[in-house]
Amino acid sequence: MLRPYSSNSLTAVLNSSLNTDDVSVFDVIVIGSGIGGLVTATQLAAKGAKVLVLESYIIPGGSSGYFEREGYRFDVGASMIFGFGSQGTTNLLTRALAAVDVSLETIPDPVQIHYHLPAGLELKVHRDYEKFLQELTAHFPEEQQGIRQFYDECWKVFNCLNSMELLSLEELGYLMRVFFQHPLACLGLVKYLPLNAGDIARKYIRDPQLLQFIDMECYCWSVVPAERTPMINAGMVFSDRHYGGINYPKGGVGQIAQKLVEGLEKAGSQIQYKARVKQILTENGKAIGVKLTTGKEYRAQRIVSNATRWDTFEKFLPAGEMPPAEKRWQQRYQKSPSFLSLHLGVEESVFPAGTECHHIVLEDWEKMEDPEGTIFVSIPTLLDPDLAPTGYHILHTFTPSWMSDWQGLSTKEYQQKKENAAARLIERLDKVFPGLDAGLSYMEVGTARSHKRFLGREDGTYGPIPQRKLMGLLGMPFNRTAVPGLYCVGDSTFPGQGLNAVAFSGFACAHRIAVDLGL
Secondary structure (H helix, E strand, O other): OOOOOOOOOOOHHHHHHOOOOOOEEEEEEEEOOOHHHHHHHHHHHHOOOOEEEEOOOOOOOHHHOEEEEOOEEEEOOOOOOOOOOOOOOOOHHHHHHHHOOOOOOEEEEOEEEEEEEHHHEEEEEEOOHHHHHHHHHHHOHHHHHHHHHHHHHHHHHHHHHOOOOOOOOOOHHHHHHHHHHOHHHHHHHHHHOOOEHHHHHHHHOOOHHHHHHHHHHHHHHHOOOHHHOEHHHHHHHHHHHHHOOEEEEOOOOHHHHHHHHHHHHHOOOEEEOOOOEEEEEEEOOEEEEEEEOOOOEEEEEEEEEOOOHHHHHHHHOOHHHOOHHHHHHHHHEEEOOEEEEEEEEEEHHHOOOOOOOEEEEOOOHHHOOOOOOOEEEEOHHHOOHHHOOOOEEEEEEEEEEOHHHHOOOOHHHHHHHHHHHHHHHHHHHHHHOOOOOOOEEEEEEEOHHHHHHHHOOHHHOOOEEEOOOOOOOOOOOOOEOOOOOEEEOOOOOOOOOOHHHHHHHHHHHHHHHHHHHOO
16 A cells, blocks of 8 residues: 655655645656666665555566466566676665665676677677677677777777766766766766767777677667667676676566565565556656556656656657757657567576577678677576576577558457567577477567567667757766656666666766755
């Protein structure tokens, strides 16, 4: 049951100015329980704020959630998890859990990705940095120097980030403190803010196939090639995989959100499930609360939307009153494609000893960004066998797919199209994992429509991507919005997409709100 809070909390100020009869009042309301939203909520709860998280589904996590079928526990989204390192400041998931006195057992993955690329380019990104460089250089010996120069420059970015506490870049006091503590690191980051990974790669590398490989290195997490991937993000990903490493949560990715909720409640705040937000309430232009589809209303001093910016400013608020800043953002960014996802149960004999957990499959460089071009594969049971029945593995595979391809279909047509698309993917994957088709024991197919329905994301999108080449991260908005009292968090805000990136967004959002509320 939800508990409104007494007048000795920060909400007393709000209570005094609003008619709150039969309305529950909180310090902060967070719409959505994705990782960005939960990190915001738990960081604020740890500082003493009374927070209410409203989640439309029956479990937390969004695309970092899970579901269970016939003895399998499937991750909804990707299983390649950054942010669980034990040192530095970029281990944001470890730090987020610790802030509310919870923790997770994780399993280290010795290889980030096994690439299966055109022209027989087969290579692994080892956790060991030098081993990775050696393997890549073996394929491109004439680019030995350029390879090291590019990836070493990524380390320069990472080392700047990893030397300072990662909080809100909107807060002047934090910026001044960090600058005086780490002036060289700050100046280094300023240098890279307007740059993209492609700018740096082409400074050192000439081989077209190697540049295509670096495009894929970016595309597999940013959904755009290197020329549109901010160098700050690339520096984080391309270095942290060797520093903190890829670590899989014991029990599945869904455990991250479950543990954050546990910590949220231990800290005295709350989450409500099956709570679908219809409207962000405003008064004199300021966000003051939310209204659910049931008609129930809640008030708070600050509102945080973990929904996409499209949902936030076109559904929760009147689209005709969209602030000019949001219109400019929509001119710079567009919705990325959604995914066609297959969650498979497979006989363990299909995967020989030495098979890696994560794979990328592409047969034609020209089709990298096409629908069903690049195939992403995760086999998390190679790290945590308890997620599947004895004798079986989970294979989760997904590939870009647009909502427009799944609209206007009858139920029969939709089902047939799903079956045909699944068959195409399995046929391609059977060449990488011989016997896959014959070894299937379970299959569930999700489309862009599934992602929209269960994750509440406009067109099932993975997140925003640049419409054209931009100046690095300079066009990505921070957490505050043009609507007073309203903040955004997640992949529509700085620094963008990826689990550790949205955790960063959550830390930044919570810090900005804490300063604004005087916590």
